[in-house]
Each structure stands twice: as C-alpha cells, then as structure tokens.
Amino acid sequence: MKCYIGDYVMCLEIGNYKDDIVEFLANNIGHIISINYAGQYVVEFNNIPTEIFKHFDRNNCRKMDHREIIRRSTSLEDLEISLNIIKYNL
Numbered sequence: 001m002k003c004y005i006g007d008y009v010m011c012l013e014i015g016n017y018k019d020d021i022v023e024f025l026a027n028n029i030g031h032i033i034s035i036n037y038a039g040q041y042v043v044e045f046n047n048i049p050t051e052i053f054k055h056f057d058r059n060n061c062r063k064m065d066h067r068e069i070i071r072r073s074t075s076l077e078d079l080e081i082s083l084n085i086i087k088y089n090l
Contacts, residue, residue, distance in 0.1 A: 003041055003072045007032045008079050010071040011043065011064050020052045026086070029079045033061065040065055 011025045030043035032078060040063040048056055056062050073079050
C-alpha cells in the first residue's frame with residue numbers, strides 16, 4: 001500500500017513484540033510525518049501509555065514497514081469510523 005506524508009494510518013505490528021504494543025497499535029490511529037531512507041514510514045502516535053513508551057522514539061514516533069500499514073486515509077475521520085467498526089463489530 002502506497003502511503004504519503006500527511007496520511008493517517010492504522011497499523012498492525014509484525015514481529016515478536018509485547019501484547020501491549022500490538023494492542024496499542026490495533027486501537028490507535030497514527031500520522032505519517034516522514035519516510036526514511038530505508039523506505040519505512042515514520043508514524044507519530046498520541047497518548048502512548050508509559051509502559052510501552054520506550055518502544056517509541058522521543059517524538060512519539062515508530063518506524064513502520066509498508067506491510068504493517070493496514071489502512072490509510074487522508075482523512076482522520078474516515079479512519080476513526082473504520083476503527084469504531086472494528087472495535088464494536090458493526
């Protein structure tokens with residue numbers, strides 16, 4: 001999935017990480033603020049719980065591979081609707 005700086009994204013963690021990180025990413029929307037030299041998306045998140053904060057950089061960002069982006073939109077509201085549909089099985 002091709003994403004661009006400024007897009008809002010829903011992510012899925014691929015790898016061996018704590019369940020807390022997987023749950024956080026599954027229930028929150030990030031914002032792509034840059035794309036690094038390796039082609040990874042630098043995604044900013046808000047309201048990161050203190051117990052998983054160490055897995056994000058000092059700017060509340062996490063590098064995500066294109067395979068870890070499950071939905072993208074230029075509209076935050078569109079992804080909020082999608083997240084609520086998933087959360088509440090609508």
